[in-house]
Amino acid sequence: MNIAYKLPFLERQKLEWQRESIDKSYEKEIGHAIRANKSSNEIDSLRQCHRHELNLMDEEIDYLITRKILKEARRLKIPLPEFDVDENGDGESWERGSQTGMYYLTSSGYSHLREKIRSEKRSQVEFHNIRISWIVSLTGLIGTIIGLIAVWSNKS
DSSP states (O other), X not given: OOGGGTOGGGHHHXXXXXXXXXXXXXXXXXXXXXXXXXXXXXXXHHHHHHHHHHHHHHHHHHHHHHHHHHHHHHHTTOOOOOOXXXXXXXXXXXXXXXXXXXXXXXXXXXXXXXXXXXXXXXXXXXXXXXXXXXHHHHHHHHHHHHHHHHHHHHHO
């Protein structure tokens, strides 16, 4: 069994490689068809299949990216974008893929959610930095008190 299929961080890379492979394959096939003086209908058909396959891969990649950012938002307890799709499957934050039928975030929906995640992470880091500064201060104060006690006890 191939380990790349088990590692979640490689899912997107695997899809990107598949997309690149499809793109190169069709470009090669279209080039051969042009050099072989195939009819314009055959060449157009190849180009249409090429676009269809690439759109399918793009939708799968967008869906994967959406799943990952939604998982991160849920983990941080960030409200998810409103599911605001119309009868065509399009909305401000969500859209439905024409090839797969899966819903994924639009560019603006993704950007908005990503900004919320960054803001939440920034506030968490600031909170932890404040706690750490208090701990460091208290440790210094305790060390000073112990030092003073040691000095006073040696004088007696």
